[in-house]
Amino acid sequence: MPRGYPERPQTGESDQLPAKPAVRGVSFSISPGETLALVGESGSGKSTIVRAIAGLLAPTRGRLVFDGQDITLPVERRTKELRRQIQLILQNPDASLNPRHRLWRIIGRPIEFFFRTSGREQQRGVAELLETVQLDAGYMWRMPSDLSGGERQRVAIARALAARPKLLLCDEILSALDVSVQAGILNLLRALQAGHGLSFLFISHDLAVVRSLAHRVAVLYQGELCEVGGVREVFSPPFHPYTEVLFRAQPVPAPGEDLPTDVPSGSELEGEEAVPACPFAPRCPRKVGSICDRVPPPWSTVSATHAIRCHIPGGELAKLQAI
Amino acid sequence: MLAWFPEWPLSALIAGSILVLHGVIALTGPMWAPYSPTKILVGQPFASPSTAHLLGTDNLGRDVFSRVVYGERTVLTLSLSATGLGVLCGASLGLVTGYARGWLDEVVMRIIDIMISIPPLILALLVISALGSSPLLLVLTVAFFYVPRVARVVRAATLRVVMEDFVTIARARGESAWSIAHKELLPNVIGTVLVEFAIRSGYAVIFIGSMGFLGFGPPPPTPEWGLMVNQGREYIVTAPWAVVAPAVGIASLVVPLNLFTDGMARLLGQSVPWERH
Known part of the structure; x- marks a missing residue:
């Protein structure tokens, strides 16, 4: 079954610029196992779209559809199952992990929250997830401050995977990392997609990254789409x-x-x-x-x-x- | 011993040891104090310090040393419970308003502005002269003054954390406000809360001592240090020890508390807001 997001999110009065919505008339869909890259310069509304899909801000108009189900709802009104299936990874790995928690707690929390497992079983889940993102299981006793930027982003990925999602929203997740580290995470993302049939909404301004990961590309300029197509088509x-x-x-x-x-x-x-x-x-x-x-x-x-x-x-x- | 706390400044370690001593006296003092604190004429009135009466006796012939030792428990119980209550409520309020923001925050902060503009001593005197003096009322009054002040500080600390991405992630997961507050935010503002508690304990000792001195604290013959200073004041020339001993008790509590707070704040990377009241 195709999963799609024909959507027109607009930020309303709650945002700083009441006269000009951040995103207008944007419509696209993502199929299972597919990576759609959303490309555009900063301020083009990429993060607004991600936040709308995650339910963190409400579109003033338009609809979001996931698995045939209308999900144009704020996160508080979504079902737990829906929140589980859509997971979010953010740009800055230094800010996205609570500096006061050890990794077992950071990765273990979504396991506990969504699957109600605790103790040994949860710990085993954390170890498996760490290995999935190619970190040693012993890392679970470490603090985020003990990790490098790339390792932290792997932990953020593991935390998202802990919910066993169908769709991963990746908001500029490589842009804070070194190029050499980026390559490793790109490979990891590809492997995850092949292994789990995950869909990615991949936001980036780095065309080289987009070219190597995306199946389809949507180009966004000041909140409006200007080109949509397969990665080869957009790149020629x-x-x-x-x-x-x-x-x-x-x-x-x-x-x-x-x-x-x-x-x-x-x-x-x-x-x-x-x-x-x-x-x-x-x-x-x-x-x-x-x-x-x-x-x-x-x-x-x-x-x-x-x-x-x-x-x-x-x-x-x-x-x-x-x- | 020093090697156990390599990061603590020496002054804070010394201060910490003195505070531990105060705690031990408060806990065990009544077991080994030589006399009852309230029994009169255990010796001659105005007896100077001797082996029988280490710190002499007061105008009623009560043993000053025993009174100071017993007084420790009164002073610590009152100031710590007042501070604890005030910091607990204030920190919760600051955490909630800092997380919720919006109109709730706006309303609560304006109420807090009003509460802070009330001069503490005047209101305390008013309340206690109207309702009568009782230790419970004293504790509640001090806590009442601390709530808005602590709330404001903790709210500021919360606002710095609440915009962080890990909070966004928790929200997207659908965590409850309670869970976000105590699992994600609290561990990041607990340092601020501890510093607030430590620094405000010192103020509480002074404030409660002042209230005792003015006669608005626990009633006589309770061995409360502020009250003892007031009662000894008239005979300061004949029996200075009856004033000096409890005064030293207060100072030896407040000064180490401030030094200890200073060290702790530096260690936790917090600012030391000495000007705050």
Whole structure:
């Protein structure tokens, strides 16, 4: 059974910017055993989406569907079973483990909470989980301060796995780590997906990481989706102009030919200035004209699984971007 | 011995030992004190210190040493139970408001602002002169003053922790507010609570001593140090020991308490808020 999240979360008055919702008109789905990467710069609303799915903030509009069940509910009103199936891993491993608890307590708590096991059995569960994330079972007696950043992130993964989830929400979980450590955790995530049939919603701004882990990619700009597709499709032309900018911004060991690289670096919208119909229009190197400011761009289908939201049709983008 | 506590400053260790001594006297004093604290004419009035009366006798011929020893239990019981009650309620309130935030926090904090603006001594005198002096009332009054002050400090400490990701994770798991408060938050603010308890115990000793001195503490002939200082005051020239002994008792409790708090706070990485009252 496919699991999906057609969703339109919007943060309401409770958030700091009442005039402009953090996320608008975002809709996507994730199948079992699939990794969907959500890509975008900071402030694009990636974490808002994760928090909405986790039930930590309520969308003002739209729906979240999990296993055919409407889950547009705050965490307090979700069933325990649902909370168990969706688990969250956050960016900063230093802040996500209680510095006053030993690892057996950190990892043991979800076991106790969801499965009501304690004592020996719980301890065995903790040991198994530590081994699953390739840490020694003896680590359970340590404090988080005894661990390196990479080890802490493995513990955070083990804590999420303790609930035996179906969907793991990974919010920038590699960005605080060294590249060498990232590789180890990437391999671990791949192994976990193969072994447990887990679905990942993987949030990242690191395109190399996304390319190596994701099956599908959704590109987010200022709270709106601008491109959705399979990882190969998104990573080759035609690109949405914003996706193109993202790739250009990546440092490349051997720079390519002359391309339009003079992208205006982010113009912040000030005060009462109207939000353009296409949020990327003010920065877009391929802006067509005033239509971009006035008319919301349509979704154009490149293939059955690949869609780009731009006034320039996919075929033309491909021609422009062909090297 | 020092090797057991390598991280504690020497002053805090010495202070700690003196505090242990106070505790031992309070617990066992009545077993070995030479005389009853309230029996009059166990010796000549105003007898100077001697082997029979280590710290002399007072105007009624009561043994000052025995009274000081018995007084220890009174002073410690009153100040520790007042501080304990105040810190317990204040810390719980601070933890709850710091976690809940929102309108509850706003309302409670404004009430706390009002409570803090009441001058302690004046209200204490008012309450006790209206309702009569009793040890229980004294304890409740001191606790009442401590609740808002401790709540404010613990709330600030809680606010620093509550935004941390491990709290978010616990919330996403669906942990109850109670469970988050005592499993996730409390272990991170317990240092603050301990420092508050230690520093406020010292204040409580002084405050309760002052109340005793003004006649608003336990009634005579209870061997309470503040009361003893007041009663001996008239005869300070003929029998200075009757004033000095209980005064030294108070000082030898308050000064080590402050030194010990200082060391403990440094060890726990907390600030020492000496100006706070």
